[in-house]
Amino acid sequence: MAEADQNLLTDVVTGSLPESKNLGKRTHPLVELTLARVREFARQPEAVFWVFGFPLLLAFALGIAFRNTAPERLPVAIESGAANTAETAAAISRSADLQAVVMSPAEAAQSLRTGKVALVVRSETAASRGFSPGFDYRFDPARPESRIARLAVDDALQRAAGRKDAAAVREQTFTEPGARYIDFLIPGLIGLNLMGSGMWGLGFVIVQARTQKLLKRLAATPMKRWHFLLSFMLSRLVFLILEVAAILAFAYFVFSVKIHGSLLSFMLISLIGSLAFAGIGLLVAARPRTIEGVSGLMNLAMLPMWLLSGSFFSASRFPDFLQPLIKILPLTALNDALRAVMNDGASLGASATGIAILSAWGLVSFVVALKIFRWQ
Numbered sequence: 001m002a003e004a005d006q007n008l009l010t011d012v013v014t015g016s017l018p019e020s021k022n023l024g025k026r027t028h029p030l031v032e033l034t035l036a037r038v039r040e041f042a043r044q045p046e047a048v049f050w051v052f053g054f055p056l057l058l059a060f061a062l063g064i065a066f067r068n069t070a071p072e073r074l075p076v077a078i079e080s081g082a083a084n085t086a087e088t089a090a091a092i093s094r095s096a097d098l099q100a101v102v103m104s105p106a107e108a109a110q111s112l113r114t115g116k117v118a119l120v121v122r123s124e125t126a127a128s129r130g131f132s133p134g135f136d137y138r139f140d141p142a143r144p145e146s147r148i149a150r151l152a153v154d155d156a157l158q159r160a161a162g163r164k165d166a167a168a169v170r171e172q173t174f175t176e177p178g179a180r181y182i183d184f185l186i187p188g189l190i191g192l193n194l195m196g197s198g199m200w201g202l203g204f205v206i207v208q209a210r211t212q213k214l215l216k217r218l219a220a221t222p223m224k225r226w227h228f229l230l231s232f233m234l235s236r237l238v239f240l241i242l243e244v245a246a247i248l249a250f251a252y253f254v255f256s257v258k259i260h261g262s263l264l265s266f267m268l269i270s271l272i273g274s275l276a277f278a279g280i281g282l283l284v285a286a287r288p289r290t291i292e293g294v295s296g297l298m299n300l301a302m303l304p305m306w307l308l309s310g311s312f313f314s315a316s317r318f319p320d321f322l323q324p325l326i327k328i329l330p331l332t333a334l335n336d337a338l339r340a341v342m343n344d345g346a347s348l349g350a351s352a353t354g355i356a357i358l359s360a361w362g363l364v365s366f367v368v369a370l371k372i373f374r375w376q
Helices: 003-014 029-042 045-065 085-093 105-113 144-160 181-211 214-218 225-255 263-284 291-308 320-327 330-342 348-372
Strands: 074-079 098-103 119-124 134-138
Touching: 029 225, 045 181, 045 225, 074 085, 074 105, 074 144, 085 098, 085 119, 085 144, 098 105, 098 144, 105 119, 119 144, 134 144, 181 225, 181 263, 181 291, 181 330, 225 263, 225 348, 263 291, 263 330, 263 348, 291 320, 291 330, 320 330, 330 348
Parallel strands: 074 098, 074 119
Antiparallel strands: 119 134
């Protein structure tokens, strides 16, 4: 905040502005503090970019990278040396899901180890096996693509050998948006954005004002402590609608992402999440005296949620013993509640547990921050 803005803010809170400047009336300190926070944010182009521009760029990049396209053909190595190597490669290549490459045994082993192929096929003659011709498959069962390749290759080779289907099957394709990665990603990006802007946006400003002695000047005014802290939370609400609407509009027009539930419920959950992270941001910034100190605390608080809360991939991939801890993280509760409304069309009541977790984090954080807050 510039020196002129600091002086103006102090004059407004103390009511010492001349009559011509405050239009002959004194407004409530909470209103003036909230407006000052809004003006301060709007005058920082870098803050506007990180809140509004960066999430859109991230959504575009990840949406393009993980867009729904026809699956790539799985690479399969055929060991050279057998008499029927060419026939085996031709039978596998007839499958629309597979791409056969003939390699030496050493090259095939190296490609499998480095993940360049999903499966290695070795053709064996009747003499080498002692009964009928067959094939050996080598693959890593821990790799999903290897297990898929094993089934697809075996199906292709068995059909080439004359196997017939015992039952007729029919296929029905489903292309309705909602199951794509971008549909999973957008609620997570909104959650991350609310967390980042709520915590970094508040923590840095408070500690910066403390290091510049502005808080010491405000402590001498008639303003109450809760006026000052609550103004930060309220200022976040001014930009909440624009912040969420920008991401939703971008996702809708670029990737056809829709909200299948109630828009009102989605915005209410976003509001509660924003207030929760604003409270946590106030708590983290209540005591530090330096920017370096608050940066370390912010990273300590946010890093577990970045990794565990399922913003970019499902939190269910973590071990079962971590799930109770993951469930009580505020970002997990926010992401799950947003996805339930957006992708599943769930009602607000279905997210009652997540809303309760967010409300508890926000209320407890604000009360504790109010108790331990230090002006200087």
